[in-house]
Amino acid sequence: MKDMTQGKPLKLIIGFAIPMLIGNIFQQVYNVADTVIVGRFLGESALAGVGSTGTLTYFLLALVSGMCNGAGLVVAQCFGCGNKERLAKTVTALIWVAGVLTCIMSLIGIFGAEFFLRLLSVPENVIGYSATYLHIIYTFVFGSVVYNGCAAILNSVGDSKTPLRAVIASSVVNIVFDLFFIIVCKMGVAGAAYATILAQCTSAVICFAKVRQVREEIGLSLMKWKPEVHYIQLVVKTGFPAAFQSCMIALGGMSVQRLVNSFGSSTMAAYVAANRVDSVAIQVIVSIGTALSVFTGQNIAKNQYDRIREALYKTLAVMVGASVCIATLVLIFRVQLMSLFLDAGESAEAIGIGCTYLTIIGVAYVIAGVMQSYQNVIRGAGDVNTCMVAGLTELSGRIVFAYLLSGTLGVTGIWIATPLSWSCGCVIPVIRYYSGKWKHKRLA
Secondary structure, eight states: OOOOSSSOHHHHHHHHHHHHHHHHHHHHHHHHHHHHHHHHHTOHHHHHHHHTTHHHHHHHHHHHHHHHHHHHHHHHHHHHHTOHHHHHHHHHHHHHHHHHHHHHHHHHHHHSHHHHHHHTTOOHHHHHHHHHHHHHHHHTTHHHHHHHHHHHHHHHTTOOHHHHHHHHHHHHHHHHHHHIIIIISOOTHHHHHHHHHHHHHHHHHHHHHHHHHTHHHHTGGGOOSSOOHHHHHHHHHHHHHHHHHHHHHHHHHHHHHHHHHTTOHHHHHHHHHHHHHHHHHTHHHHHHHHHHHHHHHHHHTTTOHHHHHHHHHHHHHHHHHHHHHHHHHHHHSHHHHHHHHSOTTTOHHHHHHHHHHHHHHHTTHHHHHHHHHHHHHHHHTTOHHHHHHHHHHHHHHHHHHHHHHHHHHTHHHHHHHHHHHHHHHHHHHHHHHHHTGGGGOOOO
């Protein structure tokens, strides 16, 4: 466990972020492994099918993950001020809320898969792959939920190393079973889904075991399995804005995915592959931002606003520098990166489309770095409603710009919409920070 209320802010944030960064990259590795193996061994249509499930999966899990993130904010602040009893009651409420939501979302995902896929205008030559993948993922979704809940607790009390170990282990499991199920057992898309499930369960077991191990130290030994209504309301209150924001972002992603689908399977495959590259590249920004959120949560519990301000400005400088480096690498190696997922001879058009996407998104990483810095200070302070409004602004911008620009620029207009939407999402957190009103939103 790590107390971030003492010591040099930037050193603490970077020290916390590095294991999280490695973990996040490994978490993306098994997504990339799915994509590479499916694209190379099952073909462009299978890749488009698996890739088209991403926004739908994210949408249905957004409520659960949002509640976990909301509870994590309370846990971080309780840990920062030493209120173990409140921490234990918060975790108890989280278990019940997440459990009920998981059951509901799983049933919706299993029985509504085909309906949602047709709503997204997934082509007929692709929809079978998508439905198979979704049915398996949502039948065994509990592994992902347990991992997210336990990882949120561990990260909030300063332990970013255990989630790292869990993700490394799950990445290895995923790659091994991807190869085994798809190449050896000839299970097709179902093999990729089962490999993902085994990987998620592996990470869940490791994180759950660690939470049990440190339960005395962080106060979970005080847990009572009967939840208190007040704490259920607290979890819902703090988690709902993040969950709602995630759902709306997912809806925006589904809306954009529907637009992408209308350009055909080559564009769909390009979008999937380029998104995988982007999801790995942006992890430096995401990890440092999350570390800043935890730092803010622990320090605001002791009213240490000067430390938070120092942390923000130093983190911002690191973010901008890292963003420039990431963008440069993506631009230089974009063709080689796309060729990892798609055969240059058979999918030359898709590779070209994906390279255009990476060129546009790469130059916008600086905007993402600024947005993540300010937004995570606001989020860590407990000002979740402002973060929700910022997220909805970003979402609105993405949908409006995508549909407007695609009419004149084609698929390139969809790619340009993302950096424009990030710019929209940047404005509100910056204004809110300098207003100082976030200082009065602490949760513990």
